[in-house]
Amino acid sequence: MGTPGTAEAITAKIAQLQEELKGLAPVKKTKTVKVSPLAPSDFPDLPVIAGARFAATAAGVRYAGRTDVMLVHLAPGSRVAGVFTRSATRAASILDCQEKIGGDGAQGAAIIVNSGNANAFTGRSGAEAVARVTEGVATVLGLPSERVFSASTGVIGEALPHDRITAALGTLGADLSEEAIGQAARAIMTTDTFPKGASAGCEIDGKPVRIAGIAKGSGMIAPDMATMLVYIFTDAKIARPVLQDMLSARTDRSFNCITVDSDTSTSDMLLAAATGQSGIEEITERDSVAGRRFEEALGSVMLDLAHQVVRDGEGATKFIEIAVTGAADDEDARRVAMATANSPLVKTAIAGEDPNWGRVVMAVGKSGAQADRDRLAIRFGDLTVAENGWVSPGYKEEDGAAYMKRQELTIGIDLGLGSGTATVWTCDLTHRYIEINADYRS
């Protein structure tokens, strides 16, 4: 390359850059993004899952020079379970995955995901793009296309430039590695400010079982089934229906309990793949020692990833737990929790570090749940703020104000009526959310 600064070095650098830019038109500039203040300090060290290999590349789907496609290969014998958005305007890839999810795992499987374009509400062209991409992956990896699951995330209503993705498949196939899950996590980011990963393990039959998961999600987060894109890998050997049951049950306690902005995506998807390579006996019952142990570990990965999505909520500066107790039933508790978590007035008060508990009272009132003003109690962390229908005698506004300065907040709401409970997680609503979303496409 020669000495830096020489004409030779400069010419070489230009040639290298020209090479990197090939085929990436139309070029859009990547915006520089500040990492969420709620982000974990580092991407975690995820365990290798035998039988799962990953690759990522910058295919120029929408932006130049941004890693935007991930490919996962799952060894023969892998079982795949999935949970999908209930949106009535589901994206083409979701419809395709829903058809394929029950299939047999004998030949292995693959997952291909692009960011930058959601391929949603793209009519016939959407389904065709899914077919081109999944058939391309099938050819490169020697799989039937029925075993290739695809997903797309990004802007809605624009045709997916599937040729840019298929052009990258050769490289992706050659790059597959058990170590590359972190790069895969980066490839699926859109407005995310950090890649999301989590892992857990358990011992079954004296053998270690590993679980590693990645997720993306930041805005349009109020999942109605799964959230955004989540991929979980394990070397457990487990019957597909059992894995599916566990996944559905745990989704209701993790991804379905988070909300950033009350808006539900057209493309939410959660896949869990079990390669079976841990050498354990197959788990065939959810309600068995091995089943419970595995589900516990799976659930912890799911909850960790769900929390990370909230921590990267668009514009978020506060991570908020809303814990409702004493409701007439669990459904009422969830109504109150979600009404509070989705209230723009509650979320802006928290952004302003204002202990405006009156807005929590408002949210309880509008939720539709059974409530009795004079039995309602509201807590900020350990502070009892309101009880018996009014501000608590011991509550001091300055204590509330001091509490609100924290980055992690718990709002406790006790309805004093029954034993229904629900806990959900959300973030605050700030100027940055408006900035991000008032000029997303410009």
Added chain:
Amino acid sequence: MGTPGTAEAITAKIAQLQEELKGLAPVKKTKTVKVSPLAPSDFPDLPVIAGARFAATAAGVRYAGRTDVMLVHLAPGSRVAGVFTRSATRAASILDCQEKIGGDGAQGAAIIVNSGNANAFTGRSGAEAVARVTEGVATVLGLPSERVFSASTGVIGEALPHDRITAALGTLGADLSEEAIGQAARAIMTTDTFPKGASAGCEIDGKPVRIAGIAKGSGMIAPDMATMLVYIFTDAKIARPVLQDMLSARTDRSFNCITVDSDTSTSDMLLAAATGQSGIEEITERDSVAGRRFEEALGSVMLDLAHQVVRDGEGATKFIEIAVTGAADDEDARRVAMATANSPLVKTAIAGEDPNWGRVVMAVGKSGAQADRDRLAIRFGDLTVAENGWVSPGYKEEDGAAYMKRQELTIGIDLGLGSGTATVWTCDLTHRYIEINADYRS
């Protein structure tokens, strides 16, 4: 007073100001507020309603020097109908009004409203404050307290300084005037940037019947019954149950079809008072020539006021109509309309003048209504943006972008399934909403 600028004039002015400031502590500074760009050019000329007299004053409920209490006296024979929030955490005044609303009008009635403090979630002290204020009004006006309707709007959870209100009742009673409805409209404002008034008339039995209404509302607007505070006065002679039926029916097509931020107040209230002094025969049937004619005029006043509330939505820069057609039924149409109107992503896109119709697709999908991607059509004004499951062949992005620059927008959504329709009105979500609500109490 002497020549302006002389020592005498200055001393007189100081004395006058001191007088005005008496009893107004603790003094909070009124923030200067820019009038909404969507405001009408002027407060309308409202007709005099014989039998309805108004007064307003600055009682210092929360802020000094801000008109914050209005009093209305209704002549004997006036009938009063009302619609109230369905919030489970209703304010004390709402509970009191609900008990009183069915009463007999022979002795007349009064309405007393303060801004600055909502007297909501204030436990026993809330009900006591309502009793003190309504009894005070009853004494000053020579009415039974069962005929005094009160309302409070402002911050939730702080005790109402009812003594400041009762101290002002003598002045208010002395100031009552048929001409002062505009001052009354100003007295009930909180974060409102302009006073809201509307009128309509009709002829019954060859005699003119007049209707005049005032409203307040700007944030915490997603009424679940009535919206914020609305007071409508008419000289029609009409049976109370008939007036009540009309009011309830028309509320579902006006105030219950607007949303600013999806948050429902603890204090929403709509009262309509008919003094009967127009000299017409009593309207005793809703479904009669006179009944239909009057209801039409009443409905137009209600819709006008509802639109004014949206036009003064916190931070609003765009007035948006969401018109849904072709839904399986009206309920589904309303689900889609409200999901779109309350979507933060749709509202921020409009704030950014971004014709991001994909977010409308998302809102349709999440609404829970029956929808078929391939029958869905989306229009911005007269522009067909999307149809048959994808962007319309004739649609050009620059046309959409030009349309979004308007101040008044119509988003048409046709589901292509049935004959269900709904129309709702909302505004955009801007930085100003965050500014207003992140430091409301500071």
